[in-house]
Amino acid sequence: MAGSLGLSSRGEFQRQEGEEGGAVLMVAFLLEIGCEEIPAAFLPGGRASLKAAARDLFSDIPGAEPAVDAIRVTGSPRRLVLFLPELPLETEARSESVKGPPERVAFDSDGNPTKAAIGFARRFGLEPSALEVEGGYCRARITHPARPMVEVLRERIPALIDAVSWPKSMRWDDSGKRFVRPVRWIVALLGTEPIVFRWGRIESGRTTRVRRIKNNGASEDLLEEIVVSSAGGYFDVLRGAGVKADHEERIASIEKAVSEKEAETGFKVVRMDEETTTAYLADHVEAPRVIEAEFDQAYLSVPRDVLELTMWRHQKYLPLERHGVLVNKFLVVADRTFGDRRSDEVFCANVVSGNRRVLSARLADAKYFWEEDVKRPLRERVPDLDRVTFQKDAGSMGERVERIRRLAERIAPGFGVDAAKASEAAFLAKADLTTKMVFEFPELQGVVGRRIAEEQGMDAEIAAAIEEHYGPLGNDTQVPRGLSAVVAVADKADLLETIFGVGLEPTGSADPFGLRRAAIGIIRILFAEEPNLRFSELVSLPSVKRFLRARLLHYVVEHWEELGGEKGGTLNIEIADAVASAVPRHSVVGVGESRKTDTVPEEEEEEGGEIGTAGEEGKGWDDPRDFLARLRAASRLPKRDDFEDLVVSFRRVANILRKEGRVPRGEGVDENLMSEPAEKALWKRFREAERFVEERLERRDVDRALDAVADLRPAVDEFFDKVLVNAEDSAVKTNRKRLLDDLNRLFLRFMDFSRIPSNAKDVSNA
Structure with a gap:
C-alpha cells in the first residue's frame, strides 16, 4: 500500500496500487439493519447467514474479491451489522x-x-x-467498464437482506418483505457516502438509533437518532452513545465484569454451559452491566438443580457458589440502554429490586412443589403412570415402564449387575413424571426423582440410576455406568422398538422422539461398558436393527480415533460396512472363553447354505466388542501394498459363489479329487491359515489372524490363473466350489470383501 490518504478504520480513503500501477481508492463499507428485538437464540444463525450471503455478493463483484476474507458480521438485539474495512470505490473493468x-x-x-x-x-x-x-x-x-461501487451496491444490497435466513420470520406491513422482526431503519455507507435504496417501506440512509428512556423515569421505550458520518467510525459512534454493537466486545465486557465480581466477593459463577453462557447473555443486551443481587436464604432448602434451572433457564441469571456450595446470591446481566438515566445507582437499585421480586415468585412456587412432592413415597407414584399416555398408539407410560423393567432385569447379568436391583431401578425410573415439580420444570425429569429417592433414604445406586438413565444426552456428556447403564440401555431400546413399531420412524431432519439420540446412546454405552450383550438381545424389529446398524457405522467413522483407531487416522465407511456384514462363528473378544455366535447355524454348516456375501443379513455388527476388535484389525488392511489386488481376488471368490446359490456341503472338500498343483497349494495354505486363525483368535490376536487370511491372496490368484472351477467332471467341479466356499466362510469371519468397491484405491487412500 502506498500514499495513504487517511485511515481506512475511520472510513476515509486508502490508496492501493492497482495491477497496472494505478491508484485504487479503498474505503470502509457498512450495512446496519435496525429492527425490533431479535431473540438471542436466533442471532448466531442470523449473523452466519448474513456472512454467507455477503461472501457470495462480494465474490461476484469484479475487484471486490480480496475484501471477502475481511468480512465482519456482528450485531446485537436491535441491529445486524455487516462491515468491510476496505472496499474499492469502483468495480474493476x-x-x-x-x-x-x-x-x-x-x-x-x-x-x-x-x-x-x-x-x-x-x-x-x-x-x-x-x-x-x-x-x-x-x-x-x-468489455465491462468500471462502475461506481455505490451504484452496484445500491442495486444488490436489497437482495442481500432478502437472503438472510431465520428459523422463523414475519411480515409486518403490505410490502411483502420478511425478517425475523420488523425492520425499522437501515444504514448503508461506503466511506462517507450514503448508499440510498429502498427495501420494503424503508429507505436507507446514515441515521441509526439507540434505545433511551425518558429522564423522568417514564416507562415508554424511546429511540434516539444518531447520525453516522462514516462507515469506519460506526462502532465508535455507537460506543459513544453507550451501545456496544460488536457481540465479541460485549462478551469480553461481560467476562471481565464477572471476573471482577468473583474477585470482589469471593463467590464463583456457576456456568450452566461453559462455552455458550456468556455468548448467550451478550446477545440479550446492547450495553451490558453486571449486577449482584440476592434471594431469600430459605429457598436454599430447594434442591440445587431446581434453583440453578430457575435462575438460568427461566431468568438468565448467573447462580453463585462458594467452595462448591450454592449461596443465595446471583448475577444479573442488565442492559444499560434500559432504565432511568439519571444515575447509575438508581439504575442498579431498580434492577436488583425488580429481579429479586421476579425470582422470589418463581422460587416460592418451586419450594412449595418440592415440599409437596417429597411427602409421597416414590413407589406409590408408579401406578399413576398408567394414567399417563406415552404415545397415543403405544399405550401408557405404566406399560412402558413394565417393558423397561423386564428388559433391564434380563440384560443386567451381561453388565455384571444384580438383576433384582436393575428391576427395581427401572420400576422407579419414571415415577417422578407424576410430580408437581416435573410438571412445572419438565427439564428436571430424573433429577427430581433422584432427589426424592435420596430424601426418602433409598439405595444410592438406584437413586442415581433414576437420574442418569436419561444419559448420555450429547456427545460430550458422561456415559452412564453400572446400574445406570443397564436402565439407560433398556429405556432407549424400548423407545426404539415402540416408536418404530407404531410406524413413526425418523424422516429427514425430523426426529421428535429423539430416536437417533437414543440409538447413539445405546452404542456409546455398549462401547464404554463392554457388556456381554448383543444388539439383537435388545431389539427385534428388522427396521430397528437396520437403523441401529446405520447409526453404528456412522458413529465409528466419526469417532474412530477415540475408539482406539490410529491417532490422526480416518476410517472409511466401506471398511466399516464390510466388517459389519461379516458372519463370525465365534466372538473374538470377551471375558473367559470365546463364545459361539448364533450367526451360522450348525445345520447350515453341515448341509450347505446360501453363500457368497452376508449383505445386510450379516451379523458382524451385532456384538459391539467383537465388531470393534475386528474393525481395528480391518482398518489396517488398506495400508497393505496389495490391498487392491486382495479385494479383487476375494470379491471374485464371493461373486462365483453368489452365482451358484447353494453349494452342497456333503463330506466337505475331498483332497483326492484335486489334480491341479494350484488347487492343492491353495487347499494346503487354507488349512494352515484356518488353524492359525483359530489359534490367534483363542489368544484374542485379531490383527495377526486377519493378516493370515489376507496372506492367502497369492494362492487365490494362482488358483484362478491355473484352475478351471467349472470342470467337466461334476464331482471335481463341486469339490472346487466347496473349497471356495470354505475360503469365503473364512473371509466372512472377519469381513465381507464384496462390500468394498471394486476400485479399492479410494478406500485405501481414505
Whole structure:
C-alpha cells in the first residue's frame, strides 16, 4: 500500500496500487439493519447467514474479491451489522470472450456473416466484423467498464437482506418483505457516502438509533437518532452513545465484569454451559452491566438443580457458589440502554429490586412443589403412570415402564449387575413424571426423582440410576455406568422398538422422539461398558436393527480415533460396512472363553447354505466388542501394498459363489479329487491359515489372524490363473466350489470383501 490518504478504520480513503500501477481508492463499507428485538437464540444463525450471503455478493463483484476474507458480521438485539474495512470505490473493468455459433454456421462459403452471426453480434451491440473466430467457433469479446461501487451496491444490497435466513420470520406491513422482526431503519455507507435504496417501506440512509428512556423515569421505550458520518467510525459512534454493537466486545465486557465480581466477593459463577453462557447473555443486551443481587436464604432448602434451572433457564441469571456450595446470591446481566438515566445507582437499585421480586415468585412456587412432592413415597407414584399416555398408539407410560423393567432385569447379568436391583431401578425410573415439580420444570425429569429417592433414604445406586438413565444426552456428556447403564440401555431400546413399531420412524431432519439420540446412546454405552450383550438381545424389529446398524457405522467413522483407531487416522465407511456384514462363528473378544455366535447355524454348516456375501443379513455388527476388535484389525488392511489386488481376488471368490446359490456341503472338500498343483497349494495354505486363525483368535490376536487370511491372496490368484472351477467332471467341479466356499466362510469371519468397491484405491487412500 502506498500514499495513504487517511485511515481506512475511520472510513476515509486508502490508496492501493492497482495491477497496472494505478491508484485504487479503498474505503470502509457498512450495512446496519435496525429492527425490533431479535431473540438471542436466533442471532448466531442470523449473523452466519448474513456472512454467507455477503461472501457470495462480494465474490461476484469484479475487484471486490480480496475484501471477502475481511468480512465482519456482528450485531446485537436491535441491529445486524455487516462491515468491510476496505472496499474499492469502483468495480474493476474486465473483458470476457463469449462463445457463439460454430464458424461453419456463422459464415457462408464466401465468408459473409449469416443471420446466426448477425444475431449473435447484435446481442452485444457489435458489428459482425468485430466477431473473432477461435477453435472453430465465433466469439464476441465484451468489455465491462468500471462502475461506481455505490451504484452496484445500491442495486444488490436489497437482495442481500432478502437472503438472510431465520428459523422463523414475519411480515409486518403490505410490502411483502420478511425478517425475523420488523425492520425499522437501515444504514448503508461506503466511506462517507450514503448508499440510498429502498427495501420494503424503508429507505436507507446514515441515521441509526439507540434505545433511551425518558429522564423522568417514564416507562415508554424511546429511540434516539444518531447520525453516522462514516462507515469506519460506526462502532465508535455507537460506543459513544453507550451501545456496544460488536457481540465479541460485549462478551469480553461481560467476562471481565464477572471476573471482577468473583474477585470482589469471593463467590464463583456457576456456568450452566461453559462455552455458550456468556455468548448467550451478550446477545440479550446492547450495553451490558453486571449486577449482584440476592434471594431469600430459605429457598436454599430447594434442591440445587431446581434453583440453578430457575435462575438460568427461566431468568438468565448467573447462580453463585462458594467452595462448591450454592449461596443465595446471583448475577444479573442488565442492559444499560434500559432504565432511568439519571444515575447509575438508581439504575442498579431498580434492577436488583425488580429481579429479586421476579425470582422470589418463581422460587416460592418451586419450594412449595418440592415440599409437596417429597411427602409421597416414590413407589406409590408408579401406578399413576398408567394414567399417563406415552404415545397415543403405544399405550401408557405404566406399560412402558413394565417393558423397561423386564428388559433391564434380563440384560443386567451381561453388565455384571444384580438383576433384582436393575428391576427395581427401572420400576422407579419414571415415577417422578407424576410430580408437581416435573410438571412445572419438565427439564428436571430424573433429577427430581433422584432427589426424592435420596430424601426418602433409598439405595444410592438406584437413586442415581433414576437420574442418569436419561444419559448420555450429547456427545460430550458422561456415559452412564453400572446400574445406570443397564436402565439407560433398556429405556432407549424400548423407545426404539415402540416408536418404530407404531410406524413413526425418523424422516429427514425430523426426529421428535429423539430416536437417533437414543440409538447413539445405546452404542456409546455398549462401547464404554463392554457388556456381554448383543444388539439383537435388545431389539427385534428388522427396521430397528437396520437403523441401529446405520447409526453404528456412522458413529465409528466419526469417532474412530477415540475408539482406539490410529491417532490422526480416518476410517472409511466401506471398511466399516464390510466388517459389519461379516458372519463370525465365534466372538473374538470377551471375558473367559470365546463364545459361539448364533450367526451360522450348525445345520447350515453341515448341509450347505446360501453363500457368497452376508449383505445386510450379516451379523458382524451385532456384538459391539467383537465388531470393534475386528474393525481395528480391518482398518489396517488398506495400508497393505496389495490391498487392491486382495479385494479383487476375494470379491471374485464371493461373486462365483453368489452365482451358484447353494453349494452342497456333503463330506466337505475331498483332497483326492484335486489334480491341479494350484488347487492343492491353495487347499494346503487354507488349512494352515484356518488353524492359525483359530489359534490367534483363542489368544484374542485379531490383527495377526486377519493378516493370515489376507496372506492367502497369492494362492487365490494362482488358483484362478491355473484352475478351471467349472470342470467337466461334476464331482471335481463341486469339490472346487466347496473349497471356495470354505475360503469365503473364512473371509466372512472377519469381513465381507464384496462390500468394498471394486476400485479399492479410494478406500485405501481414505
